[in-house]
Amino acid sequence: AIHRDEGYKMSKDKIKLNLHAHMVFDWIDHGTGRAMHYNRTHMAQIQTIVANTLDMERGQSSDKKHKTPQQYKAEKEAEEAMKRKQVAEEQARKAEANVVEKKQEQKELEDKNTTLRKEMHTMWMKNLELSGQRSNLAISVYDQKKELEKINLSLFQAQNDLNSTNSTLKDQKRLISQKNDQLKQIEEGITLAKSFDNRISRAFNGADVENSLWGATPLRAAAEECEKIKNEIETRYRRIESIIGKAVDCISDCITDMKRRAFSSSDVLTIDTALGKSRREERADYLLEAAEEKAEVKHGNYAGCAIWERDLRAIARGEQVRTIDRGQGLRY
Template sequence: MTQKTSVHIKPCNIGQSEAHNQRTKEYLAHINASKIYVRQDLIPLNQSWLSEQQEQMNLQQYYDAIGRMVKEKTGRAMQTKERERVNKKTGKVIKFAGCTPLREGVVVCKEDTTMEQLKHFSDLCQQRFGITALQIHIHKDEGHYQDPQDTASWRPNYHAHIIWDWMNHNTGKSYKLDADDISTLQDLAAEALGMDRGVSKSETNKQHLERNDFIVAKQKREVEEAKAKKAELEKENKAKAQQSEALDKEIEQKQQKANRENGNAILSGLANLAGKGKYAQLEAENIEMKKQVAQIPQVVAQQVESLTSTYKEEIAKEQKRADFWLEECNKQERIYKGLLTKSKNREENLKLELQQRDQTIETMKAGLTDFLSQFTAIWQNAIKAVIQFARDTRAQFFTFSQASAVNDFLTTESHDRRSGADILITFTRPFLNMFEHEKGKVEINNVVDNFDWYNERQKLKQQEEVRNRPRFRR
């Protein structure tokens, strides 16, 4: 029977991906065996491949390089957070997913799947969708024991991890794959690996389960199957008991019949002496029947004993298996409850820390506002211009007046424009969140390097206004 394959794709966890895929010492020392079980004696069977495109960079460095590429191509910082926009006409809130430039796919494999097959699959994906494989890792050391006490019950989980660059480096935008594209990607995987394609999600309506959730669901399913098999065996044993009871009744009836016929033997003999010729025939039939009746209890007893022994052994095996999986399910439930309790405690602590941080920030803002009020008008105008621009979600560049305020500060209040920019960036930080501060920082540096661009932009705007101004004839 041909094995089935599937590909599950999600955003790459840059902080853990390389440690997990390369089996670093730190990762193996702190691995959570309840979620991922790795046999270290099988680690040498794993294989890895790295693309030349990644060069000597790790994933974090490559991610940062993509951010710089996006800024260069689009003029804007890479948007990694989910955004919301309200339709002013309908009032409907539209959500825009953040950019995920690196994504990781887990591919179900066979024991003999080769790196060449996975590279071929990656090439097909690049030709069809544009996405580029940076790393491929084949894992043959993961799995689980059906019975922890039995080493022969090991069930391997053969799979491969593929790290994809999901960005178009010509446009600075990410590739968009819809449900049909992902379905086609599954077809390409089955073709490249010589495996059957898994049943489409649109047909099964099933959600993807992470590895530990899948194992728990499988264990619960096996427990239910064991219970069903146990019920079937009990039903079969009940039927056999009824059959045995029916045989006992039949034996009893034949014994009673034999006794009646034996009691009438004297009368039959007299009837034979009187010329009745049926006695000999009846006597022969009676003897044969006695032999059959004598053998029935022994045969039935042997059958019942054999069936009872087999039934007891099967019930004992299934009961032991059911008890094991029930205990495993209870263990997983206890683990989940512990994690849930920790999560709630952590959430409460985090809320308290955030409240304390917000109070501190408000205190700092009040102090800074009072402090800034003592600055000159040039200082205040520059800081207000940066804050106003950074908080305006629609603004992409400084207005001319905002750029002029910043330039006046750099020219008048600072001997060195670069040092002045650093001071202005520092003083605006407490009033802005991380993304607003980064947005303001970029424009401040643009004024330092190229204030003439804002002048040219203002002149073009004024010329455009003059051209569009209505003319009156005398």
């Protein structure tokens, strides 16, 4: 049987066992009945015989003095105690070095803390100074802002006055333009009247007076010329009336046809011709009013953007508008 009653404790949780077994030998000489005595050499030979018999590895012979299990255990425990002492001393030395290092780090941190406190105080003083400057700047900015508001108010009033003046000038220019157009029409009328008067005079003076018993031939010639002039005036009036009517029809058709999105090219040409060369915007207002009356639509009572009004005014201003033609869609 293997014995486990010998060994020593290496650490708290580890034990080194001295595993061994015991053998019993009969040392009695049965011939004489006496015990046989063996010396150290005999014992070594017995160990060799046992090893060979049991097929075991023979240990090396030693000159060491035999120790009892108690002595062996005590020596090992002393060795372990020495090792633990050395480890403890090493740990103490490291701890002392660590304490020195920590003290050095603490001193460095204290020095840094002192430096930071000084810098913080300096920054606080600067911040206090900047706060005063900021307050002064805020007061200055507030005063400048108030002054700027006054200037802006003055500019706003001046702009309103200027806009009012411009509006008045615009109205006066429009009135002057209307007066000029009226004067131009009057001059054209005077020129036309003079032309008619010259024609009547030529007809009257060119008549054959000698063959007229009562002198009525010049009057008849003048009357015939007057009839011609009347027909020319009526023809011109009917032509103008026709152009205006066609323009009104174009606008009215665009109003009543909800699918229409623009005038056609021919519509634009007709409207532009009807507007003539002068007082185009006034004439556009008249055409719009007549077209809405024909379409039975009250001005302004329609949803969305009235394209006919928008494009009509654009044509009156001489601007280019979109047109829609059959098979070609919208175009400029």
